[in-house]
Amino acid sequence: MSGPSHSAHLQARNLSWQAAAARIVHDVSLHVTPGELVGLLGPNGSGKSTLLRMIYRILKPASGSVQVNERNVWHTSARENARAMAVLAQENASEFELRVRDVVLMGRTPHQSPFARDGEEDFRIVAQALQRVDAQALSERMFSTLSGGEKQRVLMARALAQQAPLLILDEPTNHLDVRHQFELMNLIRSLGMTALAALHELPLAAHYCDRLYLLKDGAVVAQGTPAHVLTPEIIADVYGVRALVRTSPRSGKPLIEFLPDNLL
Numbered sequence: 017m018s019g020p021s022h023s024a025h026l027q028a029r030n031l032s033w034q035a036a037a038a039r040i041v042h043d044v045s046l047h048v049t050p051g052e053l054v055g056l057l058g059p060n061g062s063g064k065s066t067l068l069r070m071i072y073r074i075l076k077p078a079s080g081s082v083q084v085n086e087r088n089v090w091h092t093s094a095r096e097n098a099r100a101m102a103v104l105a106q107e108n109a110s111e112f113e114l115r116v117r118d119v120v121l122m123g124r125t126p127h128q129s130p131f132a133r134d135g136e137e138d139f140r141i142v143a144q145a146l147q148r149v150d151a152q153a154l155s156e157r158m159f160s161t162l163s164g165g166e167k168q169r170v171l172m173a174r175a176l177a178q179q180a181p182l183l184i185l186d187e188p189t190n191h192l193d194v195r196h197q198f199e200l201m202n203l204i205r206s207l208g209m210t211a212l213a214a215l216h217e218l219p220l221a222a223h224y225c226d227r228l229y230l231l232k233d234g235a236v237v238a239q240g241t242p243a244h245v246l247t248p249e250i251i252a253d254v255y256g257v258r259a260l261v262r263t264s265p266r267s268g269k270p271l272i273e274f275l276p277d278n279l280l
């Protein structure tokens with residue numbers, strides 16, 4: 017796969033969204049610079065998916081703007097947008113009655129003219145994307161028969177096959193065992209892609225992300241490097257869990273030990 021261009025810059029400004037009277041996301045601004053892996057953290061229901069859905073152009077913001085390379089995504093066609101950003105969403109239809117290779121081939125659609133047939137180049141990119149997520153052996157299987165983690169990896173392959181410079185990931189490690197979690201995060205890092213990922217696992221975010229935004233009740237309550245955001249005080253305040261945080265002597269990154277018998 018000729019690697020995707022890395023020159024994506026995401027800028028979201030003052031995004032808000034509400035349902036009935038409830039404010040779900042309130043005045044959130046964030047940015048991701050080229051090559052950065054930025055984590056979006058927050059407890060269940062804090063607004064991560066809603067925020068990402070506004071960014072990947074599924075949910076129209078009540079106010080605010082989203083720009084990729086200074087182009088407003090809401091003023092860009094869906095097809096053009098799909099060339100700019102690839103999405104691994106939470107609500108992916110898991111019931112595709114398709115073979116795995118055809119699910120991944122869907123990632124090529126934004127690059128094809130409307131009536132074009134899939135070409136050799138598309139098949140090569142699909143095979144390489146499947147190999148990158150350790151799923152080449154699943155290529156001929158029906159997607160609906162895969163395990164949760166296998167589906168997640170195949171959907172990641174589809175996002176890679178899209179060869180967009182920006183990746184938006186909503187809980188990409190959902191369903192993945194510990195090794196596949198590391199493989200996926202290593203893959204994102206090794207590709208040097210610009211990525212914004214909603215994550216639940218604080219240790220993974222601490223190890224892999226360049227910067228973090230932490231949401232609580234739809235607003236950003238902390239942002240910065242993992243060491244700045246993942247302090248015992250902030251974890252206690254936002255998640256209601258006591259934790260010890262020290263610096264890894266090996267990586268220099270925060271190591272988090274939760275104290276689950278002593279919840280706040």
Ligand SMILES: Nc1ncnc2c1ncn2[C@@H]1O[C@H](COP(=O)(O)OP(=O)(O)OP(=O)(O)O)[C@@H](O)[C@H]1O
Pocket residue numbers: 035040058059060061062063064065066067
């Ligand atoms: N269409 C809607 N109507 C009413 N409430 C909604 C709607 N969409 C989302 N919400 C509510 O908004 C809040 C934020 O939801 P969201 O899915 O963005 O949170 P999240 O941080 O991604 O959560 P999780 O970690 O559980 O996936 C939740 O309380 C959810 O119930």
